[in-house]
Amino acid sequence: MSVAIDVVDVSKKFRLYKERNQSIKSAVMRRRVSEHEDFWALRDVSMQISQGETFGLVGDNGSGKSTLLKCMAKILYPDKGSISMNGRVAALLEVGSGFHPELSGRENVYLNGSILGMTRKEVDRKFDDIVDFSGVREFIDQPVKNYSSGMYVRLGFSVAINVEPDILLVDEVLAVGDESFQAKCGEKFAQFRREGRTVVIVSHALGTLAEMCDRAAWIQHGDLKAVGAPDEVISQYREGPHR
Numbered sequence: 184m185s186v187a188i189d190v191v192d193v194s195k196k197f198r199l200y201k202e203r204n205q206s207i208k209s210a211v212m213r214r215r216v217s218e219h220e221d222f223w224a225l226r227d228v229s230m231q232i233s234q235g236e237t238f239g240l241v242g243d244n245g246s247g248k249s250t251l252l253k254c255m256a257k258i259l260y261p262d263k264g265s266i267s268m269n270g271r272v273a274a275l276l277e278v279g280s281g282f283h284p285e286l287s288g289r290e291n292v293y294l295n296g297s298i299l300g301m302t303r304k305e306v307d308r309k310f311d312d313i314v315d316f317s318g319v320r321e322f323i324d325q326p327v328k329n330y331s332s333g334m335y336v337r338l339g340f341s342v343a344i345n346v347e348p349d350i351l352l353v354d355e356v357l358a359v360g361d362e363s364f365q366a367k368c369g370e371k372f373a374q375f376r377r378e379g380r381t382v383v384i385v386s387h388a389l390g391t392l393a394e395m396c397d398r399a400a401w402i403q404h405g406d407l408k409a410v411g412a413p414d415e416v417i418s419q420y421r422e423g424p425h426r
């Protein structure tokens with residue numbers, strides 16, 4: 184089976200600054216560059232995800248799951264190693280990411296669609312499907328700043344799946360949707376799987392992940408601890424050390 188995502192020795196560091204006040208004035212007064220420590224959010228992570236796989240990422244809060252997903256989506260770049268993505272990628276990473284609060288739902292569908300690589304005509308063609316799936320038609324001409332977090336996610340997810348991506352990256356955001364929306368998303372993931380699309384999903388809903396994923400990986404303090412059958416990886420994670 185061909186490789187959809189190839190993660191090779193990926194490390195990602197963030198800078199943690201020691202001084203809290205980082206205004207230009209205070210920097211000038213100090214007459215020196217602020218001191219910082221390097222914090223490695225990912226260390227030498229390698230994994231290959233095959234085309235058509237539904238792949239789960241599990242781990243404690245702050246373990247590096249979202250950082251890895253953001254590197255896959257090219258929102259962040261690894262400091263070491265490389266990631267190759269083979270196919271059209273759509274990502275739903277944070278509630279409201281890619282949405283402009285002052286614009287209406289309708290305008291944001293067009294904006295988000297174009298960010299994800301759709302032409303205006305493509306969005307025109309899919310607009311009704313996007314809005315129907317989201318269930319926010321009544322509010323589609325309201326500015327999204329007035330939406331609830333569930334409504335944001337519904338619309339963002341609807342755009343992302345209608346891009347017909349080869350690879351869909353989804354962060355915990357689905358937990359925000361209500362039960363009926365979660366069920367609809369579950370059906371959509373199953374359809375994606377049948378169609379041979381690749382899905383990478385970060386979630387703390389371990390039961391759901393075990394049911395829907397072909398494989399899973401456990402990340403702990405930026406290290407890849409296990410990759411394999413979801414049941415096994417989840418038991419190792421549950422039994423493993425936490426913090």
Ligand SMILES: Nc1ncnc2c1ncn2[C@@H]1O[C@H](COP(=O)(O)OP(=O)(O)OP(=O)(O)O)[C@@H](O)[C@H]1O
Nearest residue numbers: 197198224242243244245246247248249250251355
């Ligand atoms: N932009 C940033 N600057 C500094 N540190 C960051 C940044 N983004 C993430 N981190 C740190 O990197 C670590 C990993 O964060 P990440 O968001 O990847 O965790 P996560 O596993 O997705 O957690 P959660 O389950 O809470 O969503 C955390 O310690 C976090 O504080």
